[in-house]
Amino acid sequence: MPYVQETLNRLQKSSPAQTEFYQAAEEVLESIRPLLESDKRYLDANIVERIIEPERQILFRVTWLDDQGKVQVNKGYRIQFNSALGPYKGGLRFHPSVNAGIIKFLGFEQVFKNALTGLSIGGGKGGSDFNPKGRSNAEIMRFCQAFMSELYRHIGATTDVPAGDIGVGGREVGYLYGQYKRLTGNYEGVLTGKGLSWGGSLVRTEATGYGAVYFAENMLNSVSDSLDGKTCLVSGAGNVAIYTIEKLYQVGAKPVTCSDSQGTIYHAEGIDLALLKDLKEVRGVSLEEYLKTHASAQYIPVADYPKDGHAVWRFEAQAAFPSATQNELTEADAKALLANGVICVSEGANMPSTAKAMDLFIEAKIAYGPGKAANAGGVATSQLEMAQNASMTSWDFEKVDRHLQSIMCGIFERSAETAKEFNDPTNLVLGSNIAGFRKVADAMIEQGAV
Numbered sequence: 001m002p003y004v005q006e007t008l009n010r011l012q013k014s015s016p017a018q019t020e021f022y023q024a025a026e027e028v029l030e031s032i033r034p035l036l037e038s039d040k041r042y043l044d045a046n047i048v049e050r051i052i053e054p055e056r057q058i059l060f061r062v063t064w065l066d067d068q069g070k071v072q073v074n075k076g077y078r079i080q081f082n083s084a085l086g087p088y089k090g091g092l093r094f095h096p097s098v099n100a101g102i103i104k105f106l107g108f109e110q111v112f113k114n115a116l117t118g119l120s121i122g123g124g125k126g127g128s129d130f131n132p133k134g135r136s137n138a139e140i141m142r143f144c145q146a147f148m149s150e151l152y153r154h155i156g157a158t159t160d161v162p163a164g165d166i167g168v169g170g171r172e173v174g175y176l177y178g179q180y181k182r183l184t185g186n187y188e189g190v191l192t193g194k195g196l197s198w199g200g201s202l203v204r205t206e207a208t209g210y211g212a213v214y215f216a217e218n219m220l221n222s223v224s225d226s227l228d229g230k231t232c233l234v235s236g237a238g239n240v241a242i243y244t245i246e247k248l249y250q251v252g253a254k255p256v257t258c259s260d261s262q263g264t265i266y267h268a269e270g271i272d273l274a275l276l277k278d279l280k281e282v283r284g285v286s287l288e289e290y291l292k293t294h295a296s297a298q299y300i301p302v303a304d305y306p307k308d309g310h311a312v313w314r315f316e317a318q319a320a321f322p323s324a325t326q327n328e329l330t331e332a333d334a335k336a337l338l339a340n341g342v343i344c345v346s347e348g349a350n351m352p353s354t355a356k357a358m359d360l361f362i363e364a365k366i367a368y369g370p371g372k373a374a375n376a377g378g379v380a381t382s383q384l385e386m387a388q389n390a391s392m393t394s395w396d397f398e399k400v401d402r403h404l405q406s407i408m409c410g411i412f413e414r415s416a417e418t419a420k421e422f423n424d425p426t427n428l429v430l431g432s433n434i435a436g437f438r439k440v441a442d443a444m445i446e447q448g449a450v
């Protein structure tokens with residue numbers, strides 16, 4: 001269909017140098033070909049051209065004072081991508097690699113992910129090129145306050161509800177919320193991932209990692225298998241990785257790796273979760289410190305990674321959980337995983353596999369859960385937080401966890417049924433992209449040319 005290529009060409013002209021966004025857009029556009037061919041309403045209403053264009057992109061300057069009293073400047077972003085299904089919803093990322101293309105790809109993914117949850121949430125994303133590494137607590141607070149001093153005018157409990165992502169956890173959400181409240185006087189559910197005593201929901205911290213494991217269990221159960229007794233590779237050492245590892249132990253699996261931006265740990269006996277939490281959630285130090293407690297573990301610094309990929313994917317295992325960042329799993333990594341016995345990949349991170357790695361997983365017909373399906377547990381639990389805020393109640397852990405499990409099961413079933421409908425039953429990339437697209441597109445058609 002020339003339409004897909006023409007759309008991509010136009011995109012590259014109108015939004016230059018946004019590599020990750022082209023990658024995400026191409027994947028979705030290729031997947032929805034069979035839908036566009038079978039149902040002409042989407043082309044007639046020009047949905048493809050509308051859905052790849054954000055409704056609004058906000059770019060702002062963030063000026064703040066460091067501990068030496070020096071004025072620092074960063075870029076701030078919020079992309080309000082699509083509100084056909086509900087208020088814009090999606091996290092904020094603080095990382096030096098952030099640019100307009102990264103935020104746009106994340107916002108684009110978020111639109112389909114949020115649709116897949118079956119909940120009434122639109123898609124958005126934001127962040128900054130601010131690097132929190134090495135910054136004091138006071139600097140983090142001043143940065144968050146400066147960031148919110150601009151962002152507050154664009155968000156609200158029923159318009160746009162940000163949350164965390166890389167570099168933004170409970171502490172940052174607290175500082176952002178405090179500043180929003182100071183500026184507006186409103187005590188409302190304008191952010192999710194809040195502290196439990198001021199509107200947060202139980203399970204939100206664990207939700208993305210737990211959800212990625214629930215999604216893997218759904219995929220494996222559908223072929224009469226499970227994670228019980230399986231050796232698993234996990235990348236990352238942040239929020240998603242830690243709670244993926246926690247849930248893997250709870251379902252009887254053995255996670256043997258984790259990684260940060262400086263290196264990878266391999267521990268054949270299983271990752272010491274209490275130690276990992278202490279290193280990363282409490283002390284914020286390098287993973288290399290893991291060796292001080294477990295001399296038998298292996299630490300591979302980035303300098304020793306294979307030239308064509310990542311050390312974390314080069315060990316024997318049956319399941320893999322990419323949980324750090326985009327494009328962290330290359331074609332060569334995918335080949336190594338398949339050769340080493342991996343039959344299940346569940347993506348906790350957003351777009352962690354390159355396009356060629358994805359193709360290999362699809363061709364191999366393994367249980368492959370793409371990020372927009374497998375990591376939707378985080379945003380889904382954010383919506384549960386919004387529901388609790390709106391009704392001024394709070395649910396216990398079991399109730400939120402039950403909802404999360406049922407939402408992940410629903411996402412799996414929706415993606416698998418759609419894949420079957422389009423005659424490619426094991427292809428959850430196709431299934432999730434079409435199911436997400438169709439839900440948003442139908443709402444857009446019903447709402448007219450807006």
Ligand SMILES: NC(=O)C1=CN([C@@H]2O[C@H](COP(=O)(O)OP(=O)(O)OC[C@H]3O[C@@H](n4cnc5c(N)ncnc54)[C@H](O)[C@@H]3O)[C@@H](O)[C@H]2O)C=CC1
Pocket residue numbers: 097164165166167168169208236237238239240241259260261262323324325326348349350375376378379
């Ligand atoms: N936190 C959430 O609820 C959700 C997060 N995600 C995705 O999960 C992934 C991880 O996010 P979080 O765990 O929340 O962040 P985090 O900030 O808690 O941890 C990020 C981890 O990834 C590693 N990392 C980040 N950039 C890296 C790079 N360029 N190279 C190597 N390692 C790198 C960090 O060292 C850290 O271990 C991201 O792709 C994020 O978009 C997806 C859905 C929801």
Ligand SMILES: O=C(O)CCC(=O)C(=O)O
Pocket residue numbers: 089090091092110113161162163164165192350375376378379380382
């Ligand atoms: O909880 C949220 O609203 C955002 C989660 C997120 O950023 C993501 O799903 O990538």
